[in-house]
Amino acid sequence: xxxxxxxxxxxxxxxxxxxxxxxxxxxxxxxxxxxxxxxxxxxxxxxxxxxxxxxxxxxxxxxxxxxxxxxxxxxxxxxxxxxxxxxxxxxxxxxxxxxxxxxxxxxxxxxxxxxxxxxxxxxxxxxxxxxxxxxxxxxxxxxxx
Amino acid sequence: xxxxxxxxxxxxxxxxxxxxxxxxxxxxxxxxxxxxxxxxxxxxxxxxxxxxxxxxxxxxxxxxxxxxxxxxxxxxxxxxxxxxxxxxxxxxxxxxx
Numbered sequence: 081x082x083x084x085x086x087x088x089x090x091x092x093x094x095x096x097x098x099x100x101x102x103x104x105x106x107x108x109x110x111x112x113x114x115x116x117x118x119x120x121x122x123x124x125x126x127x128x129x130x131x132x133x134x135x136x137x138x139x140x141x142x143x144x145x146x147x148x149x150x151x152x153x154x155x156x157x158x159x160x161x162x163x164x165x166x167x168x169x170x171x172x173x174x175x176x177x178x179x180x181x182x183x184x185x186x187x188x189x190x191x192x193x194x195x196x197x198x199x200x201x202x203x204x205x206x207x208x209x210x211x212x213x214x215x216x217x218x219x220x221x222x223x224x225x
Numbered sequence: 226x227x228x229x230x231x232x233x234x235x236x237x238x239x240x241x242x243x244x245x246x247x248x249x250x251x252x253x254x255x256x257x258x259x260x261x262x263x264x265x266x267x268x269x270x271x272x273x274x275x276x277x278x279x280x281x282x283x284x285x286x287x288x289x290x291x292x293x294x295x296x297x298x299x300x301x302x303x304x305x306x307x308x309x310x311x312x313x314x315x316x317x318x319x320x321x322x
Contacts, residue, residue, distance in 0.1 A: 166227040
């Protein structure tokens with residue numbers, strides 16, 4: 081990860097910018113969107129302390145901190161937002177997490193809770209909410225690597 | 226699944242990088258081009274890379290004709306890509322760090 085940042089630093093023009101967009105280390109949540117509001121059914125967890133999206137995102141934070149400490153970049157701006165994925169069926173959610181989120185799992189209990197909530201109201205939708213950070217960094221020259 | 230129908234991600238990118246007009250962009254981790262499609266029309270030239278060759282193939286096949294003139298794709302990573310220093314105005318790490 082640090083090597084990727086070093087290369088990005090090299091390939092940027094002096095007045096260029098690095099934009100880093102990725103999930104924060106905060107877990108993603110399974111929610112049900114009802115007419116009365118949003119209800120949290122559970123969260124997406126790493127399968128272990130070392131393997132999973134939350135651990136991966138924490139390592140990315142560490143790599144970025146190293147790049148800043150080495151003087152390759154200065155941080156100019158950072159925002160966070162919620163990225164939402166909507167589904168109509170529990171199977172879609174389960175398959176998405178299994179297929180797309182390496183090292184992640186979602187408890188059957190959370191899926192069951194979501195299914196029960198969804199069944200209470202026609203048109204209720206399922207959604208995965210993930211917290212995303214996006215940062216703008218400016219390369220600093222003549223620091224050496 | 227339906228991803229970000231509200232376009233929050235696109236709005237955040239526009240807030241962080243408001244001036245992409247005419248800029249040369251390297252997007253790292255483009256996948257099948259979900260995010261690229263949302264901003265590339267505002268950029269100058271885009272090189273979009275991803276290690277997943279199947280995703281790159283999907284991106285190429287489904288790329289809107291309006292983007293073909295200024296978006297190129299390549300299967301690979303930052304480690305395998307040989308590029309001269311100082312080549313890009315923007316390096317976008319798209320969910321890839």
